[in-house]
Amino acid sequence: MESFILWIMAILLAPFFSGVILKVKAFFGGKKGPPVLINYYTLIKLFQKGSVYSTSTTVVFKLGPVVSLCAAVIALMFLPIAGRQPLLSFNGDVIFVLYLLGLGRFFTIAAAMDTASPFEGMGAAREAYFPIICEATMFMILVLFVKLTGSLSLSAYFAGSSPMEIWHAAGPQMVFVIIALFIVLLTENARVPVDDPATHLELTMIHEVMVLDHSGPDFALIELGAFYKLFFYATMVAGLVFPFDLGSPIAGFGLFWLSLLIIYKVVGVTESVMARYRMDLVPKFILTSFALAFFAAIITLEFIQ
């Protein structure tokens, strides 16, 4: 029941947190910025509209937003929120979740290719490229976690006292892992310095350019999916950065939402102080995450026998 309530809270609050990023960026830009609840207003506005479909598109175009949202929603079901047991869990659920997010990506790409637009094709090509390295990083991190905990499910890494135990077993490597995971977060969620959702030039975008032709409720579903995906990765990072198990549930709750807020703010700060990389430098940036995760795993091999 508790897990269900937490899942509902995640579903409801994810757009709010994404709004925080906008606020932070506005602060750095010396602007007042949109209200924190801007994402809810946008969603409601989009839900009330109709859609215009390109004559080039087929049914795949309509499936794209649906499948990517599904993948993100299910990912949240397997994610331990606030250190509590997740709604669902089984041995190997991490692999299922990562591949499910891959399914969402396939359909986003397919929907983009459906429009016959050169811009969307360009975005799709990049969306197909960069996550390959992210996946390698994620599985490298998984190898490390399996080595440390002996188990292959998200709840074994992020629920209860497990984050703390992982820290005790392999503290120094965790710093590497957190940075690597943060880079994956930035890449998978189309954030600066990999992608810039705020630019006015379609040529330089990845994710936003792929959804140029979506409108109305379809676009709202895409936005929702993006919020949940970001929430998924941010919660994992938060769980590792603040591994403390405070004992009382209330304090744990407070700490979790606070830490999540901090992670989102850090994303906002990163976006404000960094420029987007040139496209050919992006793979090198993501490879850094792989190298860090790789070192973490290798070091662990030496210390844990």
Added chain:
Amino acid sequence: MDLFFLSLVIIILGGALPLSIGRRFAAMKTAAVAGIGAGCLLGCIDSGFKLSQTARFSASFDYLKTFSLLFQMDSLSAFFLVIIFAISFVATVYSYHYMNSPGKSFRTSVNYFFFSLLIVSMALVVTAGNMIAFMLSWEIMSLSSFFLVIYNYQTAENRRAGYLYLVFSHIGAMSILTAFGILYGYTGSFGFAGAGSITDTGKILIFIFAFIGFGSKAGVFPFHVWLPHAHPAAPSHISAVMSGVMIKVGVYGILRIYSILHFHTPLFGEMVLIAGMVSGILGVVYALGQSDLKRLLAYSSVENIGIILIGIGIGMIGVSSNQPVMAVLGFAGGLLHVMNHSLFKSLLFLGAGIVLQKTGTRSIEALGGLFKNMKISGATFLIGSLAICGLPPFNGFVGEFLIYLGGFKGVSLEKTSFALSLLGIVSLAVIGGLSLACFSRVVGIVFQGEPRSPAAVGRDEKGPTMLISMLVPAAFCILIGVFPQVFIRSAVKAVSSLELGYGRIPLEPFMEMTGNITRAAMLFLAVLFLVLALRTFLYRNKPVSRSGTWGCGFTQPTVKMQYTGSSYAASILDFFRPVAPRLEDHPLIRGRFPQKTHYRSSIHDIAELHMGNLIIRPILFLFERLHWIQHGDIHLYIGYILLAIIVLLFFV
């Protein structure tokens, strides 16, 4: 075994009958499809029943009064037999509307004859119980498939492909024969039974030669060079069988040799795993670089053989380091991927076949927008693509999931095994990502967007047998993805006949896994249904209109502006430039009024690129030196024979 041989006889009859009615096209096709199809169906059902039992079946015949041909069927053979018969059945049904040129009636009947021979010989290879039976069936398999490859022999390219295939299959057969020769040298019998008791050096030698031989049939890098040439040359339903089934016979050979040698050294596992990783990653990188649809699928077979070998390698490492769970997971995952790949690869080749037949081109750069008029082909091709990327809830995920679980078991091991498991896991992840890029490219360029050339405009999909035979494997892709229980159980059963020394493998842990996969897949379908319902609700009474694609302010877009297949893959291939060099042909633009120009690019396979310099040239040089032996004088040749006999008399 009676039913098994009966089904083989029916298949042969179905293949031979058309030769006598060669000129009447429709009757000939009906006879062939009915005969071969009925035989395959009978064989499939029979081996399916045998797979569910534990007994071994055997039958032996005398050959030339000297050798005995022994055929045995255990659960490993039965597992492969089910795949062979099932995919051949689908391909046979497909061929009815695919082989549609009455002008080539006789050639088509010859094609059916060799097709039936291929099916029968594959079935005999996986049941062969001694060396003679094995090599005999193996050679029939190679030769019959050679004649299938050169069906369109008028084009020089196809003849070259056929020649390359013939050379490679004979080098492979030679290597297998060497392995068998060494084995015979130790045991002195044609049976496989005594192989467990020979020396370790002998076992290692046998395994290495057998691995090269079987690997060249399976398409393991760098012995895969024939594969991307031969598969596109053959008619599509033949490519489906060759890519989906025949190369798996090579995998069967590796497994069988491993099983009879009974030698659990870590070396074998390391070798197979590394070969798997290299084939997997390079296969998909080259696939990404192809613009010929069938060549792309052929390279993707190299990739999937890589995944299968990663599974088997993890299994072997599990055996050598006493990790039964890891071993069974690796082998079962590899075997399940054998089954899965045969389903989705044949589906994709059949899909490519219908595209080729309707548009007349294999170049993906000339296609586009086919989904609008080819709904069934497009949908089944999409399902096949999702499955081959290993995405849930399709069958590809189930096999890879088991391999992952096996690999993660290996993470708790010591140094070398840990490092290899780690590399295996990461390369599986990278292969997954790359194949997603590769197949989103194929679907996106071929079936979506707008037609890139007149060839792709307004194509329909007529030919009911073609559509049905694509729907069946597509349905199985989803069925295995959601309810893998029966299939995992039979894969585990096949593993138990590898004689790893575990006795009866308990099924409970695997049933728990399948339960999880089923629940997760059902969860996905439920959420998908809910979100679709939500979407329908949101679009109630909303204005929906159609208009052109948003051109970012540009008002005169043409279909030529679409992203092409090569530009889609370009940046990924740049990353792999050292192993996938790109050759470009692009004359510089000169002058104020430039002439018409062009741009051509192709991705080269380093194995093929270096094969000429490193292997063929030295061999040619050597043979050039030995040229004086070949004198052309018949007396001299008779002298050679006499000399050889005299020398043999002294030494033997």
